[in-house]
Amino acid sequence: MFNFILRRIAVVIPTFLGITVLAFALIHMIPGDPVLVMVGERRLDPEFYRQAMQRLGLDQPLYMQYLHYLQKLVSGNLGESLVTHEPVMAEFLKLFPATVELSICAMLFAAVTGLAAGIVAANRRGTAVDHVVMGSALTGYSMPIFWWGLVLIMLFSVHLGWTPVSGRIDLEFDIPAVTGFMLIDTLLSGEEGAFASALSHLILPAIVLGTIPMAVIARMTRSSMLEVLREDYIRTARAKGLSPVRVVVVHALRNALVPVVTVIGLQVGTLLAGAVLTETIFSWPGIGKWLIDSISRRDYPVVQGGILLVATLIILVNLLVDILYGVINPRIRHAR
């Protein structure tokens, strides 16, 4: 098992290095003079210009600049925001929990509904239930989620008045950030109604963000389940006299889950991309909104650092999924 994990990590390292090159190149591909972009265009004093070049390391050859960049990365230094002058890493860490909280809730929603829908559809193959599930999955899979968010706001917030339109919690609450997860922090604060408020703020964004993963999981679960239900060992399980529920849940699901877990892992990328849109619609103060705001403010160090961090995150999650895959599927673990 340990060797298996080491092998997986070894595969990931070159990809990570490539991402750093990409992030490094990003800042150099911006049209125009980098110093003018970074410092602002007000002072064009030649002496100042030269100093800025030196301070930013731009007077050195490109590979030296990259090595310096790597060196700074290793020490966790991703540069400073041009707007707030805060370290990029600090801003990221401050906003990250909000995105994680939203993503986890979205994924929970997607996994629970997607798995259930897929299992039911597979066991009722060809019936109306199956057609409804597959039709909804196709629609969900094709959904422009930025519009879906607006529609849900229009329906549940504007017309029915059930949920708030934006933010993480009502303004009347002042919750100290302990974990950064609003659902947990509100519970810790003990303020009455705070948890309910946080939950009602979270529910629509989570559904919107979870829609595409849900559709993908439902499709994958169904087809994987159908495949497994045809296997010989399912016949064996039934021949043992096990109840239909036990046959599906214990014997079929475990094997059907193997490809589904991979798909769930791959959805993490979709989630973070979706977070950009969802957070913008719901004014959710997470890294997705942060990135988009920074782009419109031309805050390039934030864009560069943010992209790098998000990519790293995705690589790490995929690594985790790979390892998890080995845990569920003993054949993978023992291979090679």
Next chain:
Amino acid sequence: MSLLEIKNLSVEFGSQDNPFRAVQDVNLSINRGEIVGIVGESGSGKSVTMLALMGLIEAPGRVTADQLVFDGQDLMTMSPAAKRHLVGKDVAMIFQDALTSLNPAYTVGFQLMETLRLHMGLSKSEAQKRALELLELVEIPAAKSRLSAYPHQLSGGMSQRVMIAMAIACNPKLLIADEPTTALDVTVQAQIMDLLVSLQKSQDMALILITHDLAVIAEVAHRVAVMYAGEIVETSPVPEIFYRPHHPYTQALLASIPEHSKGAERLATLPGVVPGQYDRPIGCLLSPRCPYANEKCRNEHPKLTQTHGSFVRCFTPLDEAGRPIV
């Protein structure tokens, strides 16, 4: 009273208005402690009959029977839950491809203990102890370490031994073995067969052996049923069937064994193929291929009738010399 009594069992697949009868009016009775062989070519309905008995025919398939009684209990009127209590405990089944018949996600121990805990109500440690005994009973070396092995770490023969251990876990009264050795190496085939027969004796269970291999039947079975296109065409006690087949199809089957054709240039074969869904003859199902078929055979469907201690579905059963009695 016999252990298993099947009267007019039929299995249909496909839509209601255009059904395909995979098994038609099968009659079979099995006594306690008896070994009965079922032979017939692929698609003749051997396995489907047994799957129907086990209640393993899935939704689009339909099972009908006038009587399906096991050990005094009527399987047709029994609730699914009550039937599940019987299946896997008193009637167990092993399959052709043992490697794919074991769940790849669980250890051998888990799969063995699952049956024990469900049907015998054993505690975890009791089940573990019994599972170990079972693995030793089916002569698996280093049984203890095999409990934590995954199916992909076992060979085909080893997997089949595990399947057998699972099947006999609750001391079944009837074990159905569906071509248990077909997927195995020749040397392993004999070992598994020996194991099955010795277990049959020591556990005092009845054994239904589905096979292509007439040599195996000759060696171990007490009685044999021959199936053709979903029907039983002949049931005979074992020594007789080999020197006096009553049905032309049985005769043809025996003639196709290489040992029976010593000195011949080619193996004897029956021309033609088993009828499918759309070309089922009106009369005897074998009539298009039967060398002795007459007008009656082509127009009327023969019933299973008793001749000399055998049951034969033929208008003109064969005599000692292998010629039809007209």
Next chain:
Amino acid sequence: MTTPVQSANTAVAPEMAAASYSYPSPLAEFWASFRANRGASAALVFMAFMVIAALFAPWLAPHDPIEQHRDILLLSPAWTAQGQWSFLLGTDELGRDILSRLMHGARVSMTIGLVSVVLSLLPGIVLGLVSAFYPKAVGTAIMRAMDIMMALPSLLLAVAIVAVLGPGLTNTMIAIAVVSLPSYVRLTRASAMSELGRDYVIAARLAGAGKLRLMFNTVLPNCMAPVIVQATLGFSSAILDAAALGFLGLGAQPPLPEWGTMLASARDYIESAWWVVTMPGITILFNVVALNLMGDGLRDALDPKLKKLA
């Protein structure tokens, strides 16, 4: 029951005998299989309408898409109480006819889809073939580069590219072309690799076919089925990503009637004018659903083996 079947068989038999000498052309076979898929056929009809609307928008659209009817701002659709039949789907906050904007928007979306698919398909095929034919250094390098691009979700990478290049229609197309490149490379490479081991390729090699001929004449035609399917799905995700970029203000810029850009400005009217929000979104959704249905249908028709992977 058997009698009608048998008579049907005998009736068909002579024709079958005659027809057995001329097999249906692959195209006819494909078409019959595609037609049998009801969802895909309906999607094809829908897309045909969309293409017509896009091609002839200047003549079919009832109004100029950017003309502002200042006297009728936020007019509701024709079937509602205040609606007017000359503005079938109502008007937006600047008094522009929504239907006309959607029809012209179809031109924009189709152009984005077509251009970005072609821009990534062609280099994708070439890179895929090259990496399959030179699997050692070159192939590995290409695939590593693709892995890196795949590490970022496509929309995020597109956002990053537009962030560097600046917003606009052209840059949107470039960004989408870049982000969809890896899927074509990987697909082409995978199917080319599996074809390379086949006997007909070895035969062509022995007959002295050059590398280029082997690549494009021998192997490529046999790899096209999955690539065509991917191109259809790529078209739908191009439309979706372009709309997302437009919505974020990074894509096509107003007053260009792009569906996503239309939604961006519609956000302020979710409380007052539902049609301004609903119409562009439904248009995007229907187009993407139709293209995905067509992609599924194409896959089933082109390669029955791929069916179960759906």
